[in-house]
Amino acid sequence: MRIIESIAEMQQAGEGWRCEGKKIALVPTMGYLHEGHLELMRAIRSHGDVLVTSIFVNPAQFGPGEDFERYPRDLERDTRMANEAGTDIGFIPHVKEMYPEGYQTFVKVTEVTAPLCGRSRPAFFRGVATVVAKLFNIVRPHAAIFGEKDFQQLVTIRRMVQDLNMNIEIIGHPTVREADGLAMSSRNAYLTPEQRRKAVRLNRSLREAQTLVQKGEKTGEAILNKVREVLAEDDDVRIDYVQLCDPSTLQEVTRIAASTLLALAVHVGVARLIDNAILNPSA
Amino acid sequence: MRIIESIAEMQQAGEGWRCEGKKIALVPTMGYLHEGHLELMRAIRSHGDVLVTSIFVNPAQFGPGEDFERYPRDLERDTRMANEAGTDIGFIPHVKEMYPEGYQTFVKVTEVTAPLCGRSRPAFFRGVATVVAKLFNIVRPHAAIFGEKDFQQLVTIRRMVQDLNMNIEIIGHPTVREADGLAMSSRNAYLTPEQRRKAVRLNRSLREAQTLVQKGEKTGEAILNKVREVLAEDDDVRIDYVQLCDPSTLQEVTRIAASTLLALAVHVGVARLIDNAILNPSA
Numbered sequence: 001m002r003i004i005e006s007i008a009e010m011q012q013a014g015e016g017w018r019c020e021g022k023k024i025a026l027v028p029t030m031g032y033l034h035e036g037h038l039e040l041m042r043a044i045r046s047h048g049d050v051l052v053t054s055i056f057v058n059p060a061q062f063g064p065g066e067d068f069e070r071y072p073r074d075l076e077r078d079t080r081m082a083n084e085a086g087t088d089i090g091f092i093p094h095v096k097e098m099y100p101e102g103y104q105t106f107v108k109v110t111e112v113t114a115p116l117c118g119r120s121r122p123a124f125f126r127g128v129a130t131v132v133a134k135l136f137n138i139v140r141p142h143a144a145i146f147g148e149k150d151f152q153q154l155v156t157i158r159r160m161v162q163d164l165n166m167n168i169e170i171i172g173h174p175t176v177r178e179a180d181g182l183a184m185s186s187r188n189a190y191l192t193p194e195q196r197r198k199a200v201r202l203n204r205s206l207r208e209a210q211t212l213v214q215k216g217e218k219t220g221e222a223i224l225n226k227v228r229e230v231l232a233e234d235d236d237v238r239i240d241y242v243q244l245c246d247p248s249t250l251q252e253v254t255r256i257a258a259s260t261l262l263a264l265a266v267h268v269g270v271a272r273l274i275d276n277a278i279l280n281p282s283a
Numbered sequence: 284m285r286i287i288e289s290i291a292e293m294q295q296a297g298e299g300w301r302c303e304g305k306k307i308a309l310v311p312t313m314g315y316l317h318e319g320h321l322e323l324m325r326a327i328r329s330h331g332d333v334l335v336t337s338i339f340v341n342p343a344q345f346g347p348g349e350d351f352e353r354y355p356r357d358l359e360r361d362t363r364m365a366n367e368a369g370t371d372i373g374f375i376p377h378v379k380e381m382y383p384e385g386y387q388t389f390v391k392v393t394e395v396t397a398p399l400c401g402r403s404r405p406a407f408f409r410g411v412a413t414v415v416a417k418l419f420n421i422v423r424p425h426a427a428i429f430g431e432k433d434f435q436q437l438v439t440i441r442r443m444v445q446d447l448n449m450n451i452e453i454i455g456h457p458t459v460r461e462a463d464g465l466a467m468s469s470r471n472a473y474l475t476p477e478q479r480r481k482a483v484r485l486n487r488s489l490r491e492a493q494t495l496v497q498k499g500e501k502t503g504e505a506i507l508n509k510v511r512e513v514l515a516e517d518d519d520v521r522i523d524y525v526q527l528c529d530p531s532t533l534q535e536v537t538r539i540a541a542s543t544l545l546a547l548a549v550h551v552g553v554a555r556l557i558d559n560a561i562l563n564p565s566a
Binding site: 007011015018019021102103104105106107108109110111112129130133134137138159160163164165166167249 | 389394
């Protein structure tokens, strides 16, 4: 695996491969890699002749008081893991080159970013869309992959790519989970052993909702109540949101009439964790 | 000249030329071409093997109550003129393909768009940056050219290209003027003969300001007063703004200590006309 830190060098390399007819695949990450990221690399490997993994903790997607400074970082471990998972190029730009003095351009997707995480993290998706647009312009990939754990992020990127005519295939990949069902996340590192045990409630609540729906429940409020009941708020667990929405527009729905996204965000200790599931109404 | 209307066809053509090693040059226009546009085509011709002129009246850059509906259009004349000026490809997309239902992504350059025209046309530069980003992604040019008459637009595009790592050379071209000095603009078509005569005051006021500065005047207010005096408001002529600012940041300056942009916007009848000049302090 070759490490590239310079934007100009990455851009030149990407343009060069393109003109040699090589396909470029990109896995954008904020580092502190886990099995979920490695799965993304393996899944997209076959879509590209060159696999680029970017590692960049993007300050533009953290709000004031959020965890930019303490976000976990381990570049040595990351590069070893990315290499073993088949990455050809580790693109690791510097914050000062990505956002030099005087930086002032942002990409905003307006509607799908409004509900869910957009409510409590108003600058988050603007930061995500902006950095992904930049990475796309720098790496010039034919395809890029994003995990479905960050479902709203995936919908936002798809929308941006379509609206701005970016001509890049966006691949969504199913959430990778720990043995007990907890969705893998770099932020799980924030959990104490006690909180880690409680965090399993997120996925359990989603599965109980799926069971309810399979049994014929179609009323949104009944499903949301079940989820809230399983999440059981206490000193360590605090619900940010639990919501049902259309999986393409992310607009709220109150009845399960079609395939529906159940999405939730929960504070567990200092960690803010998210998870989601698709609910399909029983025939 | 070949006409392309489909976004997919244009994108495929652009990518194809790139990989054949051909350089692509772009002149983005809203049509109703005049000598100023033709000058841009001739000036950038040598920068590209393929010259693309886009013609698209962009609804996203018109505010409510502005002149989107009545903006002058003459596609037959435009294609003939573009062809004669050396255009290879006339890219003429449809509004419904550029902004399909559900469209919701915008590029916003925050600081350089705030003063001058940004004050009276708050959505204008968001619309400009968005459509230019789209055109760049569709046409994939190596270079694009913009007239200096729209100086703030040029600064905005340069900033966007730099911030979003677009890797496109942005060329600014000096304003092309009528014999009496009026800057060429499609909106000059709105003027009655009487208003057309009065419109010459815009350029005259700029030249008088330059003369003042050459004579040693450095005080901003004295220069602005001279400009306002020459513009002489009456029933047909109403000043939107007259301002002095730094040509890179567009921040207001009150003394001519270095190269300074003098920019103005004036309503002449139903037309809103803009013009500008660079003032260089005498040695």
